[in-house]
Amino acid sequence: TPQKAHYIIGVSQCSDDEWREQMNKEIKREALFYPGVKVDICTAKDDNAKQIADVEDFIDKGVDLLIVSPNEAEAITPVIEKAYDKGIPVVLVDRRIYSDKYTAYVGADNYEIGFQVGNYIAERLHGKGQLVEIAGLHGSTSALERHRGIMAALKKTPDIKIVASADAAWLRVSAKEAFDSILNCHSHIDMVVSHNDRMAEGAYEAALEKGRQKEMLFVGIDALAGEGHGVEQVINGQLDATFIYPTGGDKVFEVAMNILQKKKYNRETILSTALVNRANARIMQMQTAHISQLDSKIEVLDKRLDAYLMRYSSQQMLLYACIII
């Protein structure tokens, strides 16, 4: 069967932050390898109603495929089912919905990450201590699964007590506020586990303001490279450890293209995680710095290619004009 040469892919991100920015960059870079494919990215800024409207908009525009990271599963499920029922393939990334009506999922296994985080906590605290959990947005599947994973791993260590738990909606400021009140109620805390590094930073700031940051260890998830992010926070000692939550934008785009081009693809692509602590953070930073240099070179080459093609086509026009004259 002949395949359409031009595709429009709609990307609906639930949030707007450094992790999403990284994924969007990877998606756009991968798209450079597929001429004739247009990528339209929008962000709902953690607002379910905005994300529903964004997806509706993409449906109305008649996109060929949707990539969606659903803010909260329950609220976003119906609009994704609607798109799917209309025959638009849907690739879910990072978070899931409460339905089978999607074409593929690309992202890490959040339960598994939670489980690894829980094991790390148990080991680091030697099976005993006062723990605080700063959780991600309650209705998002990544937060629910991370929580379940952490709890499952901690079952074997009854002497690790979760003295407080707060939903900080993935946000630094909310984590800071929540942890500030937790600090007021608890005179001793051994460890704070945050569902992402951004919230770990907020919690750390609250502790710092009270001069209590050295009393406890901070653990996060994401491990983004780059200034001020997770890996650097491990290097400067602010975070005791973090776990890689891969953005995988290139893989997401590859799966999307395989679906569009009727090639083989896996319905579930599970990206793996790894512990980042003092032992490997520096190596990781060096390597990601190198990768990001190479990435920029790809972008430079693409711009040059564009410029050459423009010059080439205007020369061709000139040539035709000369022949006609």
Ligand code: FRU
């Ligand atoms: C980014 C983010 C990450 C987190 C993920 C969970 O928007 O908040 O920090 O790991 O979403 O879905």
